[in-house]
Amino acid sequence: MIEILIGIVSGIISGTGMGGGTILIFLLVYVLGVDQHIAQATNLVFFIPTSIIAIIINLKNKNIAVQSAILISVFGILGAIIGANISIKIDVNILRKCFGIFLAIIAIHEIYTIIKKYRKQKIRDNNKKKI
């Protein structure tokens, strides 16, 4: 039952495009006490059905640059083979810490984009005042 709840929360966040996967993995590790590897594997299965639906909708709305996507995918598969094989061999605790560092990098990037947007808004407001 908790699993379904965790899924629902992550699914709602996924809709915003902010990375429901990070939340899913975190909740699985800290609420359910699952190992990092298993939490990550769960996220892979979690991603497939929702993304297939999203791809169909986006293809219909012509929101996908198919040619670019295919080229990126081919090299993405190559990268995934490398990444997954490293991940599988890493010790659980080290993998979890690496994941934490990865989250910190995303957080810094998010803070940067929030500040950038805020500044743009301020410049726009100032221009309005001048007029």
Add this chain to the structure above:
Amino acid sequence: MIKNAKNRNMKNITKKIIIGLIAGIVSGLFSTGGGMIVVPALIYLLNMEDKKARGTSIFCILPMVITSGFFYYKSNYIDWKISLLCATGGMIGGYIGAKVLKKIPVQYLKIIFTIFLIYASYKMIMT
């Protein structure tokens, strides 16, 4: 002129190869985060518009996820009971999100998400 166009084309191909490789490695390592790399990369490096970048990124990431999934599966890391329950919840959540989230401003969500990220990263590194 033709040489210039060719050059630009080559440059874009190189960019796409690098985007794919990096996103793939991250996706394989952490099983998530590919989109957080592909979406900004498409917007800033290939000048794609926001909506198209999001759509394209999902299309790019699915094959990476399936590839990673294969290796996790081979190493017996997939717990089918947890996975299928979470996936079921995920579809329900996705549906709720599509209906409700339009009413909440993205700015606030971003701030909440960032605070969550800071907390989660602290906890994962320290424990």
